[in-house]
Amino acid sequence: MTSDSTDKLEPPSRRHALTSLWQLRSYVRPYRFRMLAMFILAAASTVAQLLVPGMIQAVIDGPVKHGNLAGLWLLGLVIALLGIAEGLTVWLRRFIQAKVALSMEADMRTDLYAHMQKLHAGFHDRWQTGQLLARATSDLGSIRRFLAWGLIFGLMSLGIYVAVSVQLMTKHFWLGLVVAASAIPLFIVARNFARNFIVASREVQDQQGEVATIAEQAAQGIRVIKAFGRAPHMQRQFDDEAMKLHDLSVRKLMIASRSWSLFSLIPNATLAVVLVGGSIAVANETLSLGGLAAFVTLQLMLVWPIEALGWIIANGNEAMTAADRVRDVFETEPTIVDRPDAKPVDRSKSRGLVRFENVRFQYEDTPEPVLKGIDLEVRPGETLAIAGVTGSGKTTLVSLVPRLYDLTEGRITIDGTDIRDITIQSLRTVVSTAFEDPTLFSMSVRENLTLGRAEATDDEVNEALSVAQADFVHDLPFGLDTRIGEQGLSLSGGQRQRLALARAVLVKPAVLVLDDPLSALDVHTEELVERALASVLTGTTALIVVHRPSTVALADRVALLADGRIAAVGTHSELLESTPDYAAVLSAESEEVTA
Structure with missing residues (x-):
């Protein structure tokens, strides 16, 4: 830092x-x-x-x-x-x-x-x-x-x-x-x-x-x-x-x-x-x-x-x-706060229609905006992959949905409602996020998993663990009650990612944001997780940041992000045929993974 x-x-x-x-x-x-x-x-x-x-x-x-x-x-x-x-x-x-x-x-x-x-x-x-x-x-x-x-x-x-x-x-x-x-x-x-x-x-x-x-x-x-x-x-x-x-x-x-x-x-x-x-x-x-x-x-x-x-x-x-x-x-004022007229939303009634309308974003300490006018629609139940070269703003884009950062211009809506008109606490029950670099806390496995949904039952916890291929927790000394070390360093990188993914899935959100949560998994485990995720994502709107080609298999459509704008949107096959830059991005990502 x-x-x-x-x-x-x-x-x-x-x-x-x-x-x-x-x-x-x-x-x-x-x-x-x-x-x-x-x-x-x-x-x-x-x-x-x-x-x-x-x-x-x-x-x-x-x-x-x-x-x-x-x-x-x-x-x-x-x-x-x-x-x-x-x-x-x-x-x-x-x-x-x-x-x-x-x-x-x-x-x-x-x-x-x-x-x-x-x-x-x-x-x-x-x-x-x-x-x-x-x-x-x-x-x-x-x-x-x-x-x-x-x-x-x-x-x-x-x-x-x-x-x-x-x-x-x-x-x-x-x-x-x-x-x-x-x-x-x-x-x-x-x-x-x-x-x-x-x-x-x-x-x-x-x-x-x-x-x-x-x-x-x-x-x-x-x-x-x-x-x-x-x-x-x-x-x-x-x-x-x-x-x-x-x-x-x-x-x-x-x-x-x-x-x-x-x-x-x-x-x-x-x-x-x-x-x-x-x-x-x-x-x-x-x-x-x-x-x-x-x-x-x-x-x-x-x-x-x-x-x-x-x-x-x-x-x-x-x-x-x-x-x-x-x-x-x-004296540092919170900049991401509820608007005076912000209202909570009912998660059970949320369809998960996400729209980006002329979205611009610039970090406080950077001279140029990262996002320069994003227009994008993610349909209810659709899985959209965000592809682009390193530093193109993929993580920034998906971080705007749960309001980890607030956009500079434009607006993002869920089911037609500006996310700034939804209370932050309510928004983050509708939108759940799993990051590439997972953060785990020095507490039990169960407490880490239920961080976003404390009332989850054991059956729901086990289901989320199964989806994330994280059943290894049952082999820990005290199972779900095993206390993991600070930052989860007693676990491997892949184990930490799978627990973070299970935590996000357990919330059962209307919109699931995945910032390449499978990057630390081996090919066999990644395939198992992707199969399980495919069933979970049915009916859930998902935005997945793609850092390697294999993750594209989860997506219904792919959006190519370049120079702060959406350069192309389509299926994986369509983009391969029509957009050379997309093939180049996948090729570069593939070389980084194999390297």
């Missing part, structure tokens, strides 16, 4: 990335009351923290100074109760956070998957699988961590900083002002950190998608890699991309580490100033010893929020760039 320009976008501006994150706020709404409870609990634990320094001051300036042990026990008990209250609120808040976080991530992943399913085949042709996987896994994880953790901690840290600064200035104005002023260098460091980190974060996330793509392709193509002895080459390719990810990650870490060191240095330097100034104030009796202890305790409460500021900013920036990457997918 080729990369698309949308896979590697320029790193977004902070405003654009923040907008992307803001647009995901709808996923927070269902949990807003639980989020509110989290904020209330966070505020309660913060209040409990802020009361402790005052208790410490009361202990030192009261019972300790005057030797009042009874008062010491009482204040100690109050401090212990505050600690217990803080612990309980933190535990409850984090419990709610965890549930909310996972729920929001699950909601986003479900919607993202559903949206990708709605996007046309051209989108998936252009996008790398690894990039989509990265968006559905690591990117959503980054968003979840921020919405449920980084956001809470960020607001808590801001609240603690303001509350502590106010308390510090009430205890000693000038020392409190020094602590509050430390926010200025912190703001400058945070701004520069956020500006640089968002670029580095996007680069790392994009490169993670590249590495995932290579790993996914290597896993799917392991047989080809081994067969051609290209494991060292693929290893070098993977190592190169992995090293790029390593270097970008190190660069991102260096940006973070420089800023985090300053986030640690500034509050500790401020603490040193406070200790010296506070000691002078105690000596001058403008501040009590208990007041200094409370002051330092309060200031120490700022150390963790400030040090965590680096993590919060990093987490926020990763979430923003992740949201921007996820937004790339969400």
Whole structure:
């Protein structure tokens, strides 16, 4: 699969990335009351923290100074109760956070998957699988961590900083002002950190998608890699991309580490100033010893929020760039959708009359149209073969019938109704497709077969298997319940094609589209399948893409496709006699097969 320009976008501006994150706020709404409870609990634990320094001051300036042990026990008990209250609120808040976080991530992943399913085949042709996987896994994880953790901690840290600064200035104005002023260098460091980190974060996330793509392709193509002895080459390719990810990650870490060191240095330097100034104030009796202890305790409460500021900013920036990457997918509008007035059709009443009327089609990334005005009629119950040289647009033409792609101009009708006026779900029960390169899923044979018709009975499944000469499934370890590997690689190419053909036949469609589904079969098996298919195709309209001459035997008529147009239509014998190009196409196809 080729990369698309949308896979590697320029790193977004902070405003654009923040907008992307803001647009995901709808996923927070269902949990807003639980989020509110989290904020209330966070505020309660913060209040409990802020009361402790005052208790410490009361202990030192009261019972300790005057030797009042009874008062010491009482204040100690109050401090212990505050600690217990803080612990309980933190535990409850984090419990709610965890549930909310996972729920929001699950909601986003479900919607993202559903949206990708709605996007046309051209989108998936252009996008790398690894990039989509990265968006559905690591990117959503980054968003979840921020919405449920980084956001809470960020607001808590801001609240603690303001509350502590106010308390510090009430205890000693000038020392409190020094602590509050430390926010200025912190703001400058945070701004520069956020500006640089968002670029580095996007680069790392994009490169993670590249590495995932290579790993996914290597896993799917392991047989080809081994067969051609290209494991060292693929290893070098993977190592190169992995090293790029390593270097970008190190660069991102260096940006973070420089800023985090300053986030640690500034509050500790401020603490040193406070200790010296506070000691002078105690000596001058403008501040009590208990007041200094409370002051330092309060200031120490700022150390963790400030040090965590680096993590919060990093987490926020990763979430923003992740949201921007996820937004790339969400903002891709499905182009193949139901028209407002589209209606379902009754499969049992469909005759299967298919007409192509001045059909034109052009891929998004090609300068010239593939189909340039197709006019063709396939009568009910007729089997029409589509012949043509490689690259003439045969597969494209038949892919338009089930709306895997939408035509550019003209229209296609079934029983006189434009296929765009039929709901997509209904259309794909009327039209069934089997491709030359079959796709099987990592599930049981039965689940693969009934993918298009879940209610099929065992008798119907067995009938479809018999037509496709796929009875070999009964010899598998668990028969129809045998789980086949990813892409069906535990089966031979011919076995996979026969299962895909059985899956298409099982739907019992009015229109059956076959994109050379017999190419991987040996001559003997192909003959058996063709005989069985001939009986099944009686009463079913079929369009068969012909890649080798033997498949023509299934057809009532043949349409020759050349230069994006229908050059000739007739029976096999008629075209052989009247159309030299047809004989040349069959001869070329025959040579390719024997080669």
